[in-house]
Amino acid sequence: xxxxxxxxxxxxxxxxxxxxxxxxxxxxxxxxxxxxxxxxxxxxxxxxxxxxxxxxxxxxxxxxxxxxxxxxxxxxxxxxxxxxxxxxxxxxxxxxxxxxxxxxxxxxxxxxxxxxxxxxxxxxxxxxxxxxxxxxxxxxxxxxxxxxxxxxxxxxxxxxxxxxxxxxxxxxxxxxxxxxxxxxxxxxxxxxxxxxxxxxxxxxxxxxxxxxxxxxxxxxxxxxxxxxxxxxxxxxxxxxxxxxxxxxxxxxxxxxxxxxxxxxxxxxxxxxxxxxxxxxxxxxxxxxxxxxxxxxxxxxxxxxxxxxxxxxxxxxxxxxxxxxxxxxxxxxxxxxxxxxxxxxxxxxxxxxxxxxxxxxxxxxxxxxxxxxxxxxxxxxxxxxxxxxxxxx
Numbered sequence: 001x002x003x004x005x006x007x008x009x010x011x012x013x014x015x016x017x018x019x020x021x022x023x024x025x026x027x028x029x030x031x032x033x034x035x036x037x038x039x040x041x042x043x044x045x046x047x048x049x050x051x052x053x054x055x056x057x058x059x060x061x062x063x064x065x066x067x068x069x070x071x072x073x074x075x076x077x078x079x080x081x082x083x084x085x086x087x088x089x090x091x092x093x094x095x096x097x098x099x100x101x102x103x104x105x106x107x108x109x110x111x112x113x114x115x116x117x118x119x120x121x122x123x124x125x126x127x128x129x130x131x132x133x134x135x136x137x138x139x140x141x142x143x144x145x146x147x148x149x150x151x152x153x154x155x156x157x158x159x160x161x162x163x164x165x166x167x168x169x170x171x172x173x174x175x176x177x178x179x180x181x182x183x184x185x186x187x188x189x190x191x192x193x194x195x196x197x198x199x200x201x202x203x204x205x206x207x208x209x210x211x212x213x214x215x216x217x218x219x220x221x222x223x224x225x226x227x228x229x230x231x232x233x234x235x236x237x238x239x240x241x242x243x244x245x246x247x248x249x250x251x252x253x254x255x256x257x258x259x260x261x262x263x264x265x266x267x268x269x270x271x272x273x274x275x276x277x278x279x280x281x282x283x284x285x286x287x288x289x290x291x292x293x294x295x296x297x298x299x300x301x302x303x304x305x306x307x308x309x310x311x312x313x314x315x316x317x318x319x320x321x322x323x324x325x326x327x328x329x330x331x332x333x334x335x336x337x338x339x340x341x342x343x344x345x346x347x348x349x350x351x352x353x354x355x356x357x358x359x360x361x362x363x364x365x366x367x368x369x370x371x372x373x374x375x376x377x378x379x380x381x382x383x384x385x386x387x388x389x390x391x392x
Contacts, residue, residue, distance in 0.1 A: 033074020038081040039333055041324050042101040044094055044112035044122070047086035050213075050240045053268040054114050054137075054313050059084065060306055061317030064298075067305070069322070075329045082321070083107070089114050091121035098122035102129035108328060109134055109338050111320050116140030116186045123150055132338050136320040137313065140186050141193075144363040151342050151358065153319060153350075153365040155285060157190045160262065163370045164234070165197035167283055168259050171372060171383070174232035176206045178225045178256075180218075180245060181236035183210035190236045190261065206230050215241070218248045226254055235260040243272035250276040257281070262370065266311050270378060278378065283370040286315040286352050289382060290371065298351045315351045323348050323356055 043062070047055040062082060070079045085100065087093040094113045101107045102125060109132040113119040116138040123146035126133040132149050141158040144150045155163075168174050177198055181191040187210070195205045207228035209221045222245075225233065233249070233256050235242045242264040249258065259281040270277060288299045288309050298318065302310040310318075326348045331341030342363075348356040357366050372383040 033070045033077060033079035038079045039075055039108060039328055040104075040106040041080070041082045041321075042097075042104070042107040042110040043082050043084040044087045044097045044101075044110060044118070045084065045114045046089045047084065049088040049090075051089045051114055051238060053239065053266060055084075055086070057266070057311055057313040058114075058317040060302070061310070061314040061319075062321045064302060064305060064314075065318045065321035065325070068301075069325045075325060075333070080321075080325050080328070082111070087113050087118055089118050091118045094118040094122040095125060098125035098133075102126065102131050107131065108333060108335060109324060111136060111317075111324065113138075115184070116143050117184050119143060120146060120185075123147065126150070130339065131335055132342060134320060134324065134342075136316050140189060142189075148363070149339060151363045153316065153323070153353070153356070155370070156362075156364055157186070157193055160283075160370065161190055161193035162197040164259070164261055164283060165194050165201055165203075167281065167370075167372050167383075168232065168234060169198055169201040169203045171385070172232070172257070172259065172281060174257070174259075175203050176229065176231045177203055177234055178207040178209070178228055178230035178232070179205055179234045179236065180209050180211060180221065180225070182238070182241065183212055187236050194234065194236065194261075211241070213241070216244065218245050219252060222249050222252055222254055226256075230256060232256060233258045235264065237261070237264060239264045239266040239269035240272060243269050243277060246273050246280060247276045262312065265373070265380065266313065267309065270375065270380070273375075275378070277375050280375045281383065282373050282375075282380075284312050284373055284380075285370050286310075286312040287371045287373065287380070287382065292354070294349060294351055294354060312352075319350050319352055319356075322350075 045055045045058055046052050085097040087097055101110050111134045114137055119135045119138045120143055123133055127147035127149050135143055135152045137154050138152050139154040139157045141156050144152055179191055181187040207225050235245060242260050246258055262282055262284045264282055265284040327338055327341040327345055331337045343360055346357045350356050353367050359366050373380050374383045
């Protein structure tokens with residue numbers, strides 16, 4: 001019996017080798033990189049808790065990128081891999097993970113955390129150790145001020161909030177705005193920048209209400225907002241709290257038009273919000289309907305692998321892993337080379353930006369832009385420029 005099994009196993013191995021040889025001979029995919037001797041990046045982000053959907057989208061983007069990188073020979077014949085540690089977007093966890101990563105000499109750079117607050121809490125650890133912290137979703141204006149090891153491809157709130165203010169005031173024509181915002185450093189900073197930009201555009205912020213990240217009941221807040229008689233509500237929220245606010249507003253009979261910052265742009269916002277989020281306005285620097293070839297190539301591969309539409313966070317994660325691989329490939333596989341490489345890298349293909357190019361002063365990617373969106377029939381759609389309509 002053993003000899004028969006060995007014979008079958010040997011035949012199967014021979015067939016696999018023949019298939020591989022034919023694939024290469026006829027111009028198929030390059031042989032996979034050596035997974036036993038990988039280059040490693042560390043990832044800090046939420047895999048559990050209320051922000052877990054973001055971490056899941058990250059994983060999908062990372063894995064799609066690695067499928068491409070390693071399927072084409074990896075980096076000089078070695079595969080690229082990542083160690084994803086669950087921070088739950090908690091600053092304390094982010095600091096503990098940072099210490100683990102800086103002590104692990106395999107880790108060439110770190111990607112994350114999701115929230116600027118969590119990342120900024122960990123920044124001193126990375127800066128002291130000389131390990132690049134690539135906060136590819138960190139939009140707080142002060143994130144990259146933490147040191148020369150902090151880099152980001154996220155649009156700074158100093159840029160994004162004026163874009164949202166322009167959409168709300170110039171595009172949608174709102175003049176009396178109530179703002180509900182997360183009572184975090186990111187939320188407060190974003191609210192201040194948005195309010196200043198909206199006021200400069202001729203609008204008035206008639207109410208500004210903070211709420212805690214773990215808050216679930218917004219009825220009292222919505223009552224206070226209603227008494228200010230706004231013509232619109234702007235949410236500086238994540239998808240979970242944003243969806244809850246919209247649902248509770250509509251249930252309470254608040255039919256004021258609602259706009260939200262781009263962090264709500266997630267399939268989970270639609271799932272959690274249901275029909276209530278129809279008519280909500282938002283924006284994003286990625287949208288699957290964007291006709292640019294780099295976007296459509298990514299979308300088609302994502303659909304084929306996952307049977308779903310990608311969101312901004314999947315696209316950002318994909319871009320981040322591609323950029324990380326190119327820095328290591330071009331400049332070297334050690335922490336100093338990676339640090340120096342981030343200052344030099346350019347012309348790396350990007351789904352979101354077309355090509356990456358960092359501003360060496362701010363250590364943020366140049367060429368920020370946003371697409372204006374609206375939720376229509378349970379889906380995100382490009383805004384068609386028609387005046388705002390009150391939700392029913």
